[in-house]
Amino acid sequence: MANAVSATPTDGASAPCGAISSTHLVLIPSYNPGVKLQDTLRTARAHWAPVWVIVDGSTDGSADWLRARAAEDAGLRVVILPENRGKGAAVLHGVELAAAEGFTHALTMDSDGQHPAELIPKFMHASHAAPEAMVLGVPQFGAEAPRIRVLGRKISNGWANLETLGAGIVDSLFGFRVYPIQPLIRVMRHQRFMRRFDFDPEAAVRLAWAGVPLVNLPAPVRYFSADEGGVSHFKYLRDNTLLTWMHTRLFLGFLLRLPILVGRRLLSSTRNSS
Incomplete structure (x- = not known):
């Protein structure tokens, strides 16, 4: 079981655009992200380098815009997958490439503007302070957040903490987080799940099972309306069925x-009391 690690990061641990980190990168899986992609990428690059975008078979033309942007920005790398494989598969592809180039940690975030790119330095600082840990974002919802999504998260979070014997996972679904790359690759290679929407909660649970400690940090999340350029690929029946099957598998794994x-x-x- 993983133990929560205390950390009090500051905003000062930034890799400015001219200085590229050799250990920590920002990894953005992207599938038909809509117009918010440009703001997301601009803010991410303002706060960190390198930033890698894994285009997961997008058909909205965003890959062309990203290619043009990367040609002018040494801190940006774009990897294009020929077909949509799912978020987890895109992340796995990215972290395997990153590991081969010597990176040790990856901050994952969505490309659609929901995640707070301005907090990248704060999360990276926490990762540097506790490199063995995963740094999990705890979403702070605004009034615009769909109530059914918020309630659904509470159910998933309850299952995740049951499955980890109370490891301290405050939010299992929020994808703004920093992973130690090698432990993540190991847990993903050992089974065929975690490739689609089930990636974030299953990664947190399986890494906790592997003994990876965790840090929880608050982060605002924004749900944009369609008029604001918001895009959602969440399918209520399909994705809730996937999560139900995932938690059934994880609970059986927990019992074992x-x-x-x-x-x-x-x-x-015993160690803490001695």
Whole structure:
């Protein structure tokens, strides 16, 4: 079982556009993101380098715009997948490329403007302070957030903490987070799931099972209306069915791992009391 790690990051850990980090990169899986892509990328690049965008078979012309932008920006890399494989598959492709080039951590975020790109330095600072940990964003919802989505998150979060014996995952679904790359690759290569919408919650649970500690940091999330350029690929029946199947699998996996998780908890308690 993973243990939560305390961190009090500041906003000062930034890799400005002229200085490219050799260990931490921003990884943005992107599928038909809409007009908010430009603002997202502009803000991300203002706060960090390098930024990689994995175009997951987009058909909206965004790949062409990204190619043109990357040709003028040494801190931006665009990788184009020929067909839509799902968010998790796009992230896995990106982190495998990153690992081959020596990167150790990846901050993942959405391309549609919902995630706060201005907080990239804060999350990267927390990762530098606790490099063994995953840094999980805790969404702070505005009044525009769909109520059914907010309630659905509470259910998923409850299952995630049951499945990890209370590891401290405050939000299992929010995709603005920093992963240590090698542990993430290991858990994804060992099974065929985590390739689509189920990626974020299953990654948090499986990394906790692997003993990866976690840091929780608050981050605002914005749901844009269609008039504001918002794009949603969430399909209520399809994706909730996927999440239900995912939590069924994870709960069965939790039962099999329960003796190990309890043993870790007892060992951790013994160490903390000594």
